[in-house]
Amino acid sequence: MDWRAIKFDWNRARAFLVTAEEGSLAAAARALDMTQPTLGRQVAALEQEIGVDLFNRRGRGLELTPNGMKLVEHVRAMGDAANRFSLSATGKSDIIEGNICITTTELLATFILPPMIQKLRQSEPGIEIEIISTNDESNLNRREADIAIRSFRPSQQELIVKKLYDVKGHLYAATSYLQRLGNPNSIDELNKANFIDFEKSGRLLSLLNAQGFNLSSDNFPVITKNHNVQWELVKQGVAICGMLEEIGDNEPLVERVVVPGLVPITAKVWIVTHKELRTNRRVRRVFDFLVSEFANYQNKYDRS
Amino acid sequence: MDWRAIKFDWNRARAFLVTAEEGSLAAAARALDMTQPTLGRQVAALEQEIGVDLFNRRGRGLELTPNGMKLVEHVRAMGDAANRFSLSATGKSDIIEGNICITTTELLATFILPPMIQKLRQSEPGIEIEIISTNDESNLNRREADIAIRSFRPSQQELIVKKLYDVKGHLYAATSYLQRLGNPNSIDELNKANFIDFEKSGRLLSLLNAQGFNLSSDNFPVITKNHNVQWELVKQGVAICGMLEEIGDNEPLVERVVVPGLVPITAKVWIVTHKELRTNRRVRRVFDFLVSEFANYQNKYDRS
DNA sequence: CATCAGGTATACATAATTGTATGGATTGGC
DNA sequence: GCCAATCCATACAATTATGTATACCTGATG
Secondary structure (H helix, E strand, C coil): CCCHHHCCCHHHHHHHHHHHHHCCHHHHHHHHCCCHHHHHHHHHHHHHHHCCCCEEECCCCEEECHHHHHHHHHHHHHHHHHHHHHHHHHHHCCCCCEEEEEEECHHHHHHCHHHHHHHHHHHCCCEEEEEEECCCCCCHHHCCCCEEEECCCCCCCCEEEEEEEEEEEEEEEEHHHHHHCCCCCCHHHHCCCCEEECCCCCHHHHHHHCCCCCCCHHHCCEECCCHHHHHHHHHCCCCEEEEEHHHHCCCCCEEECCCCCCCCEEEEEEEEEEHHHHHCHHHHHHHHHHHHHHHHHHHHHHHC | CCCHHHCCCHHHHHHHHHHHHHCCHHHHHHHHCCCHHHHHHHHHHHHHHHCCCCEEECCCCEEECHHHHHHHHHHHHHHHHHHHHHHHHHHHCCCCCEEEEEEECHHHHHHCHHHHHHHHHHHCCCEEEEEEECCCCCCHHHCCCCEEEECCCCCCCCEEEEEEEEEEEEEEEEHHHHHHCCCCCCHHHHCCCCEEECCCCCHHHHHHHCCCCCCCHHHCCEECCCHHHHHHHHHCCCCEEEEEHHHHHCCCCEEECCCCCCCCEEEEEEEEEEHHHHHCHHHHHHHHHHHHHHHHHHHHHHHC
16 A cells, blocks of 8 residues: 555644634644644645645635635544544543543532532542533534533433433522612512623523513623623622522522512533543543532432 | 644554554555654554553564554544545645656556656656556555556546557567477467466466467466566567567567467557546646657557 | 564654744724 | 734744664564
């Protein structure tokens, strides 16, 4: 067999791929933990090697040429295969030391995960933990994380999913704020209150209106995706927001908003990992640990 | 987007792939024009990076571990994509300078191609030519060559095929050898002659027996795939072999074996290139040049 | 059982790649 | 129309990967 077509520097293909996807050399360099000159040189070397202009240098970032757009398909295929390789390789590794990346919501990352991670670090000092706190869905097939903890069952195939616990939440407000509202005693009275939503589309809005509220966007003067910010605003008496029962009940500055007809918010929390990774000792250790910790957490809370 | 899974050194994946396919680090190094220590270090680094043993070091060569066998599937996919990338990239290149690899039979490479290449080199000094002279079928999809000139239509898809010329051949023998045989005048008399075949399976044998000969393997005391060797043996009066009409007729040491009922050997010669390469200026230049040269060649010979 | 061919691993010098620092250029906002 | 931010290209130093030479190992062969 001959390998003429394979002799080229594959790292240059990688540089091409990431640069094309990220849109600029600088962004690609950040993504790959390299420097912009390095990426620039790799891409330039690839262009010279194959004799094809891949990008048009524009003031702001780079732009794929028509040829580049066709060729990026192939390096994307390489990247997909590289992903599968990496995924499968990690699954077959049996060394316990190393990095584990967990992605979860800001709520869980802030209020629930930290003590668990502390405990895990003590029992497994060789495992380094990286937590990506984002409310965006992440793609485990691309190994954006090893383990995800989400409040929905992911749609992707090839994943292992397990229910962690049933989360229960309520509306909370600062005592001072409720007093200012005149201690509302019905849903109707709450219709003039202010709430904090995650996004303009109004997730909380539609949830509450489904329960008999009659809210409009006027009731949501503050919008932030960041749960911590939400919570601080509520503690300061700015508005009302939803919060996990166990967190809200333990915060002295706030109290549950209790009116007839208002039912608790419930959701399920799932832990997810890629099928391939389940066979990795390190991933399995963390996965099982979290499952067990969340079981303890739920039991402890249910009893109290 | 995150690129955790893609950050690893892709050249190490390439080293893994070629080593697995070739069976040893040394062979892989030869295939990639690198040195064995380099390949060894790359593979070792990959093994350490992913924490998986890919090969068992054995005295003679390396042997894939079970994990390695599974993982090589993915790097093979990377390699296939790399192939497609390379193929497509070369097709989109518009620089005329560079290397072109032509594979053809020993016969054509020795007797017909050289003057054409000489002429091409003069008109296109920027194009470097590499000629692979082998009677084995080569795989253009894997870019073992850019252009192939063969006496059969290749079965592979994605190829561009064009008939170059009709080749005519005869049996030739040294005058001295024919005298020793008593200047045979019939096929029957030739049945006691010696011939030279390409391989043990007996391509020439079956060809001649189909024409009324009654030959066995005893008639083929010398077997060599190498046409040059065949031809030299014939000139020395060792045996009879087939040869292109225009070459044989111009060789004073030999003469056509002419007996009643013996018909010329005919075949078609095809030029082949990959579809993607046809759009490459360099390949197209050489391709078109060869088509035109072979047309001239056939005309010139037909008139004489 | 000795020899030889082919293969792998290591030491060291060399070559190539990478990072740092910096200049120049373009875009978007005020 | 200017300023700030962002990005690309280049010079030089530091790091890293590579090749050469060589020792050592294994399996085939006579």
